[in-house]
Amino acid sequence: MELVSERRGKIIVIRAMAERIDAASAIQFKERMREIIEIPSERVVFDMSKVTFLDSSGLGAVVSVMKSLGPTRKLELSGLTPTVEKVFRLTRMDSVFLIHKVLPESLRHAG
Amino acid sequence: MLAKRHADALQSMETAVEVRISIDTNLLAVRMSLQRLLSSTQFAKLTDDSKSTVEIVLAEALNNVVEHAQTQPGDCVNLIAVCRLDTLKFTISDNGLPMPGSRLPSGSLQSLTSLPEGGFGWFLIRRLSHSVTYRRVKGCNMLSFCVAVDYVS
Numbered sequence: 683m684e685l686v687s688e689r690r691g692k693i694i695v696i697r698a699m700a701e702r703i704d705a706a707s708a709i710q711f712k713e714r715m716r717e718i719i720e721i722p723s724e725r726v727v728f729d730m731s732k733v734t735f736l737d738s739s740g741l742g743a744v745v746s747v748m749k750s751l752g753p754t755r756k757l758e759l760s761g762l763t764p765t766v767e768k769v770f771r772l773t774r775m776d777s778v779f780l781i782h783k784v785l786p787e788s789l790r791h792a793g
Numbered sequence: 794m795l796a797k798r799h800a801d802a803l804q805s806m807e808t809a810v811e812v813r814i815s816i817d818t819n820l821l822a823v824r825m826s827l828q829r830l831l832s833s834t835q836f837a838k839l840t841d842d843s844k845s846t847v848e849i850v851l852a853e854a855l856n857n858v859v860e861h862a863q864t865q866p867g868d869c870v871n872l873i874a875v876c877r878l879d880t881l882k883f884t885i886s887d888n889g890l891p892m893p894g895s896r897l898p899s900g901s902l903q904s905l906t907s908l909p910e911g912g913f914g915w916f917l918i919r920r921l922s923h924s925v926t927y928r929r930v931k932g933c934n935m936l937s938f939c940v941a942v943d944y945v946s
Contacts, residue, residue, distance in 0.1 A: 705856040706820035735845075737852045738913035746910045765845035772920050773913050778905055 683710045692724035703740035715747040731761025809877040815869040823855045843942035853914040862889025884937040
């Protein structure tokens, strides 16, 4: 589960390099994300544009990462592909996260 | 009337395509089998939306077996897919533990305010499929469900 992270000012941008966040990779994903978000920042943006498949375990892992951010930081998501968007929409989890259609211009050079 | 229904049923059986696969009961094997199945000729003409629906439902159902049925090393979970016009019928069987209470989970979604990290799997299966049935037959779990699909024209 490769994740590339970059700090840009007060923002950490994390890009998933794997195509799947599923039951087989969810635990590893969670652990790697938790290591990365230990770095203090104001915002955490997770670029999911390379992720073509996410199942309920993957969704649970993303929610868990958001909870580990604590009350002051929110996990922002970006670039949801159709299948990933479908899982977020059906479970109504799209209302819990701040979702950017694409990575904001100023953050596009991570990775 | 009866003869016509019989003829229709026969024709429908003739056009049905059946695919059977056995999958090792581990999560990576499920992932690889799904990727292979969805890129096979039988599924190649599904729209992207239908493909993703099928992949989500199958991943949830198969991963449930791997994670909860406590099968023995070397055991397999079997998947039968019957493709008939715009409905795909799937039957999944395994020789693991029965479903809790020998019935299917309701699949209702918990309140989002508590930020649940689980309980989405059966919700997604029920939301994206229909005619879901579960039986325990001779020590095996038999789960079947149908998914309505569209094909690329």
